[in-house]
Amino acid sequence: xxxxxxxxxxxxxxxxxxxxxxxxxxxxxxxxxxxxxxxxxxxxxxxxxxxxxxxxxxxxxxxxxxxxxxxxxxxxxxxxxxxxxxxxxxxxxxxxxxxxxxxxxxxxxxxxxxxxxxxxxxxxxxxxxxxxxxxxxxxxxxxxxxxxxxxxxxxxxxxxxxxxxxxxxxxxxxxxxxxxxxxxxxxxxxxxxxxxxxxxxxxxxxxxxxxxxxxxxxxxxxxxxxxxxxxxxxxxxxxxxxxxxxxxxxxxxxxxxxxxxxxxxxxxxxxxxxxxxxxxxxxxxxxxxxxxxxxxxxxxxxxxxxxxxxxxxxxxxxxxxxxxxxxxxxxxxxxxxxxxxxxxxxxxxxxxxxxxxxxxxxxxxxxxxxxxxxxxxxxxxxxxxxxxxxxxxxxxxxxxxx
Amino acid sequence: xxxxxxxxxxxxxxxxxxxxxxxxxxxxxxxxxxxxxxxxxxxxxxxxxxxxxxxxxxxxxxxxxxxxxxxxxxxxxxxxxxxxxxxxxxxxxxxxxxxxxxxxxxxxxxxxxxxxxxxxxxxxxxxxxxxxxxxxxxxxxxxxxxxxxxxxxxxxxxxxxxxxxxxxxxxxxxxxxxxxxxxxxxxxxxxxxxxxxxxxxxxxxxxxxxxxxxxxxxxxxxxxxxxxxxxxxxxxxxxxxxxxxxxxxxxxxxxxxxxxxxxxxxxxxxxxxxxxxxxxxxxxxxxxxxxxxxxxxxxxxxxxxxxxxxxxxxxxxxxxxxxxxxxxxxxxxxxxxxxxxxxxxxxxxxxxxxxxxxxxxxxxxxxxxxxxxxxxxxxxxxxxxxxxxxxxxxxxxxxxxx
Numbered sequence: 001x002x003x004x005x006x007x008x009x010x011x012x013x014x015x016x017x018x019x020x021x022x023x024x025x026x027x028x029x030x031x032x033x034x035x036x037x038x039x040x041x042x043x044x045x046x047x048x049x050x051x052x053x054x055x056x057x058x059x060x061x062x063x064x065x066x067x068x069x070x071x072x073x074x075x076x077x078x079x080x081x082x083x084x085x086x087x088x089x090x091x092x093x094x095x096x097x098x099x100x101x102x103x104x105x106x107x108x109x110x111x112x113x114x115x116x117x118x119x120x121x122x123x124x125x126x127x128x129x130x131x132x133x134x135x136x137x138x139x140x141x142x143x144x145x146x147x148x149x150x151x152x153x154x155x156x157x158x159x160x161x162x163x164x165x166x167x168x169x170x171x172x173x174x175x176x177x178x179x180x181x182x183x184x185x186x187x188x189x190x191x192x193x194x195x196x197x198x199x200x201x202x203x204x205x206x207x208x209x210x211x212x213x214x215x216x217x218x219x220x221x222x223x224x225x226x227x228x229x230x231x232x233x234x235x236x237x238x239x240x241x242x243x244x245x246x247x248x249x250x251x252x253x254x255x256x257x258x259x260x261x262x263x264x265x266x267x268x269x270x271x272x273x274x275x276x277x278x279x280x281x282x283x284x285x286x287x288x289x290x291x292x293x294x295x296x297x298x299x300x301x302x303x304x305x306x307x308x309x310x311x312x313x314x315x316x317x318x319x320x321x322x323x324x325x326x327x328x329x330x331x332x333x334x335x336x337x338x339x340x341x342x343x344x345x346x347x348x349x350x351x352x353x354x355x356x357x358x359x360x361x362x363x364x365x366x367x368x369x370x371x372x373x374x375x376x377x378x379x380x381x382x383x384x385x386x387x388x389x390x391x392x393x394x395x396x397x398x399x400x401x402x
Numbered sequence: 403x404x405x406x407x408x409x410x411x412x413x414x415x416x417x418x419x420x421x422x423x424x425x426x427x428x429x430x431x432x433x434x435x436x437x438x439x440x441x442x443x444x445x446x447x448x449x450x451x452x453x454x455x456x457x458x459x460x461x462x463x464x465x466x467x468x469x470x471x472x473x474x475x476x477x478x479x480x481x482x483x484x485x486x487x488x489x490x491x492x493x494x495x496x497x498x499x500x501x502x503x504x505x506x507x508x509x510x511x512x513x514x515x516x517x518x519x520x521x522x523x524x525x526x527x528x529x530x531x532x533x534x535x536x537x538x539x540x541x542x543x544x545x546x547x548x549x550x551x552x553x554x555x556x557x558x559x560x561x562x563x564x565x566x567x568x569x570x571x572x573x574x575x576x577x578x579x580x581x582x583x584x585x586x587x588x589x590x591x592x593x594x595x596x597x598x599x600x601x602x603x604x605x606x607x608x609x610x611x612x613x614x615x616x617x618x619x620x621x622x623x624x625x626x627x628x629x630x631x632x633x634x635x636x637x638x639x640x641x642x643x644x645x646x647x648x649x650x651x652x653x654x655x656x657x658x659x660x661x662x663x664x665x666x667x668x669x670x671x672x673x674x675x676x677x678x679x680x681x682x683x684x685x686x687x688x689x690x691x692x693x694x695x696x697x698x699x700x701x702x703x704x705x706x707x708x709x710x711x712x713x714x715x716x717x718x719x720x721x722x723x724x725x726x727x728x729x730x731x732x733x734x735x736x737x738x739x740x741x742x743x744x745x746x747x748x749x750x751x752x753x754x755x756x757x758x759x760x761x762x763x764x765x766x767x768x769x770x771x772x773x774x775x776x777x778x779x780x781x782x783x784x785x786x787x788x789x790x791x792x793x794x795x796x797x798x799x800x801x802x803x804x
Contacts, residue, residue, distance in 0.1 A: 012609055012636075013575070015522030018665055045476055053470035060462050068455035072650035074447055105507065105652075109674040116543060120417030121523055137672030141518060173415070207414055234414075248474035248680035250507075263420055270539030272511040276678045278650035 032351060039391035041378040042357040044183065044331050050302060051246050052286070052295055059285035063278070071281040077103040081284040085239070085253050088292075092215060093225030094237070099258040102265075103280065105250040105272065107213045107240035112138045113267050114209050114236055117260070119144055119173040126165065126172040128157055130364045130372060132183045132211065135176050147172060148366050153325055153334075156182065156189030159196045166204045174207040174236075179226050181214030181330020184364045184377040188328045191224050198230035208235045214330035216244050216296060219304040233257055241283055243331070244296060249279035307333070309385035310378065310392060317396030331381040334361070337374045337399070346376075346402050354394035434753060441793035443780040444759040446585065446733050452704060453648050454688075454697055461687035465680070473683040479505040483686040487641070487655050490694075494617060495627030496639070501660040504667075505682065507652040507674065509615045509642035514540045515669050516611050516638055519662070521546055521575040528567065528574040530559055532736075532766045532774060534585045534613065537578050549574060550768050555727055555736075558584065558591030561598045568606045576609040576638075581628050583616030583732020586766045586779040590730045593626050600632035610637045616732035618646045618698060621706040635659055643685055645733070646698060651681040709735070711787035712780065712794060719798030733783040736763070739776045739801070748778075748804050756796035 032038065063071045082098040089096050104110045115138040119125065125139055129148045139146075147170055149161035157177060177197065180188045189197070201208045210227045228237040240252035256264065286292070310333055311326055321338030337343075343360035350356050361375030380388060434440065465473045484500040491498050506512040517540040521527065527541055531550045541548075549572055551563035559579060579599065582590045591599070603610045612629045630639040642654035658666065688694070712735055713728055723740030739745075745762035752758045763777030782790060 012520070012659070012662065013607075014519060014665070015525070015575075018519060043476075048471035048475045051471055051474050053466060053474065056474065057463065057466040057470065060466065061459065064455060064459040064462065068459065069450035069453055072453050072455065072458065072648035073450045074445075074644075074649045105674045105678070108672070112673050117416060117420060118414070123417070134672065137668065140672065173417075205415075242476075246474035246680075247476045248678065248683075250674060250678040257414070260414065263416065266539065270510070270536065270542065271514050271673065272507045272652060276507070276650065276652040276681055278648075279678055279681060 032357065038351065038355050038357055039383060039387050039394065040357045041380070041383070041388075041391060041395075042359050043382065044379055045382040046243050046247065046331075047302070047306075047382055050299055052291065055286055055289065055291055055295075056246065056282065059289065060278075060282045063281045063285050067281065071278050073277065075277050077277075077280050078284045080288065081251075081280055084284065084287040085255075088216075089228075089237075089239075089255060092212075092223075093229045094255065096228075096232070096255050099261070100232075100255050102254040102256060102261060102268075104252040104254060104268070105276065106242050106247070106252040107211060107238050108134050108138070108252075109250075109268075109271070110238040110240075110252055110254045111135055111209065111211065113264055113271070114174070114238070114254070114256075115139045115142065116267055117263055118207055118209075124170060124172040126162060126170065126175040126206075127366050128176075128182075128185075129366055130185055130361070131176065131366045132178065133363060135211070136366065144173070146366050151182070151185055151187065153185065153187055154190075156187045156193055157197070159193045159200065162197070163200055166200065166206060172206060174209050175201070176209050176211065177227060178211045178213075179215065180212060180224070181217060181327060181332070183211075183214070183330065184332055184359070184361070185334045186325065186327030186330060186332045187334075188218075188224065194224060194227055195230055198227050198235060201227075201234035202231055206234065209238060210235050211238045213238070213240050213243055215239075217300060217303055217331070218329040219300060219307060220328050228255055236260075244299065245283065245286065245292070249283050250276060251279055251283045303331070303381055305385055306380045306383065306388060309388045310380040313389045313392035317393045319396070319399055322399075331379050333378045333380060335376050335378060336361075336371065337376070339374070341374050341399075341402050343374065343376060346398060349401065350395060350398045354398050356391045356394040356398070358395065434759065440753065440757050440759055441785060441789050441796065442759045443782070443785070443790075443793060443797075444761050445784065446781055447784040448645050448649065448733075449704070449708075449784055452701055454693065457688055457691065457693055457697075458648065458684065461691065462680075462684045465683045465687045469683065473680050475679065477679050479679075479682050480686045482690065483653075483682055486686065486689040487657075490618075491630075491639075491641075491657060494614075494625075495631040496657065497631075498634070498657050501663070502634075502657050504656040504658060504663060504670075506654040506656060506670070507678065508644055508649070508654040509613060509640050510536050510540070510654075511652075511670075511673070512640040512642075512654050512656045513537055513611065513613065515666055515673070516576070516640070516656070516658075517541045517544070518669055519665055520609055520611075526572060526574040528564060528572065528577040528608075529768050530578075530584075530587075531768055532587055532763070533578065533768045534580065535765060537613070538768065546575070548768050553584070553587055553589065555587065555589055556592075558589050558595055559599070561595045561602065564599070565602055568602065568608060574608060576611050577603070578611050578613065579629060580613045580615075581617065582614060582626070583619060583729060583734070585613075585616070585732065586734055586761070586763070587736045588727065588729030588732060588734045589736075590620075590626065596626060596629055597632055600629050600637060603629075603636035604633055608636065611640060612637050613640045615640070615642050615645055617641075619702060619705055619733070620731040621702060621709060622730050630657055638662075646701065647685065647688065647694070651685055652678060653681055653685045705733070705783055707787055708782045708785065708790060711790045712782040715791045715794035719795045721798070721801055724801075733781050735780045735782060737778050737780060738763075738773065739778070741776070743776050743801075743804050745776065745778060748800060751803065752797060752800045756800050758793045758796045758800070760797065
């Protein structure tokens with residue numbers, strides 16, 4: 001079906017699905033929330049003060065000195081980068097080989113390629129009721145039917161509900177899971193549920209796309225392995241250097257059965273020929289220098305301090321009856337407010353009068369649940385503990401007015 | 403329709419269209435043709451010896467020194483890059499503003515985003531009979547009906563045939579055109595045809611996707627303006643720094659009506675969040691230094707010398723009756739051989755016995771025409787004049803055996 005969408009294209013006829021295109025909250029908030037005078041809990045940005053800029057500069061200079069021409073030419077990814085990814089996956093408890101590693105321009109490209117590969121027009125996807133907006137965008141062109149299951153704030157996805165759907169005959173093209181540091185809920189899935197979900201994928205032959213953007217940023221000593229550690233054939237793992245190194249290189253990876261590699265390779269080539277060779281060489285050179293483990297420890301320490309600062313401030317300043325949990329991984333705290341409240345108005349008020357921003361929960365709602373409408377996602381990675389304390393105090397003031 | 407494609411996914415059910423996925427000749431030939439002992443006329447690689455590695459290194463170092471954190475963070479493209487693109491477009495005779503410039507990860511991403519935006523499932527596209535494989539890949543997921551028109555080797559696309567199709571009721575989602583340095587044919591469109599095609603787009607309200615990867619690399623004094631100079635609303639221009647600077651930064655752009663920007667922005671975000679910030683900052687810093695015009699002059703001089711070396715060698719070594727033209731822009735010479743010849747066998751023989759490679763013409767055939775089956779695409783940008791003379795002599799020997 002072709003519709004004319006004059007608001008978009010001065011009469012250029014666009015396919016009907018483009019009406020579904022909406023700018024994500026991230027995109028809409030970027031200009032406002034990036035203003036220096038705003039304390040922003042809105043986006044999922046890593047802290048730029050923690051970027052290893054000097055080590056990145058040294059890596060880039062080394063690459064250009066030693067292999068300037070090759071690193072700037074079209075070409076396959078440097079093999080050493082795949083070796084590093086295999087080692088990183090090993091540190092998460094995942095055994096895989098280089099043949100299972102497929103390099104991407106960040107996690108979002110991984111999701112986008114898998115959606116394109118797995119999802120036919122008007123197919124089904126199975127997600128949680130609250131889901132990362134980037135996944136919604138990645139599947140939108142295929143206009144899928146979205147099946148949803150609830151999420152327990154303590155233990156993660158309701159795997160029993162997923163099982164019931166599959167047992168009832170649902171045949172989604174894939175099930176989408178964020179096992180650790182869920183975006184937006186902050187929850188990490190229990191070990192028992194990981195095992196059960198992996199078994200479910202195998203038994204029902206349903207691919208699980210596991211988005212592990214935050215799994216390396218865990219704040220407890222104990223770290224659970226991702227789903228991919230329990231199931232190699234039906235779990236497609238999506239990883240990225242954006243949160244653990246820098247986003248600006250757009251370097252990510254998939255771990256998927258080698259049999260998918262040719263199709264992924266063709267899709268990737270048709271999307272952008274190949275991933276930025278220079279950035280990949282630079283990431284590989286950074287990893288060669290062996291500083292990532294120490295850098296990861298520093299990130300965990302600092303992000304844990306920021307999380308704790310936010311938890312303390314929430315307890316002090318947020319209204320009675322508001323509920324949240326302490327996330328064990330990732331960048332986000334999900335706060336559910338008591339009673340009726342219009343969070344769009346709260347957000348406008350918060351930005352205008354108190355210069356503080358967040359994302360209203362409905363933005364993440366796959367099926368417009370009322371609970372999401374009175375919740376907010378708060379990011380704690382991109383402000384210092386002091387700014388977090390100040391910003392939550394401001395937000396508390398705004399909430400008391402609504 | 404969902405089909406099981408066991409060769410690709412160990413039972414992972416993939417949508418039917420993925421059967422159409424094929425590795426492009428570029429992808430298939432990359433491992434062989436990149437071997438140091440092969441003289442390759444196969445790929446469309448720019449000459450790495452001409453990369454301004456030192457200037458790129460200086461730009462990268464400057465960016466990391468002056469704005470290390472910002473250039474490695476998520477973020478919008480640097481505004482100065484859009485200003486540079488506006489100026490570059492001006493040098494091609496195109497008037498546009500920054501609001502019409504949309505930055506991409508190279509030309510292929512521009513094509514891929516436009517295909518996704520314009521093409522509904524089972525829509526139509528209008529291309530020439532011989533067409534860039536990357537365009538074929540970009541449209542494959544939508545399983546379009548492809549309408550084709552012939553190309554005149556002297557004046558380019560048969561615009562009259564396109565007009566007849568449109569007058570006859572064809573309503574393609576877009577028409578694809580490579581106005582200068584056609585890939586694979588090497589031809590540049592005559593001025594009269596440019597005017598006519600732009601008028602056709604306007605009159606029939608059919609978008610034209612103009613792929614101008616090679617337009618800045620023209621070897622005559624006279625340079626014709628691209629279609630976009632004649633029609634601002636219905637021509638969507640695709641540009642790239644890959645051929646005029648380096649491919650490794652994956653930096654390209656679209657010039658399109660500002661009304662398309664929101665939809666393109668959402669699509670881009672769903673594909674890979676945003677273009678590699680660091681690479682974009684580095685390209686902007688390179689351009690700030692003001693060396694591109696001199697670099698472009700040097701590229702044109704050297705590529706012209708390589709083109710001329712290939713033309714001389716073809717005249718000396720290729721069989722009587724073989725036909726080719728001197729391209730005024732770009733990287734390719736298209737050679738049509740006399741009589742029946744199996745070019746797959748010629749290619750195998752050429753690689754095995756003479757260590758020389760090319761791409762058989764049928765790879766570019768949108769509709770499997772017999773003329774393409776006895777043609778070959780020869781790239782002259784990636785070998786020195788000496789290697790070109792030697793390689794064409796070898797290829798001439800192989801052809802005499804077939």
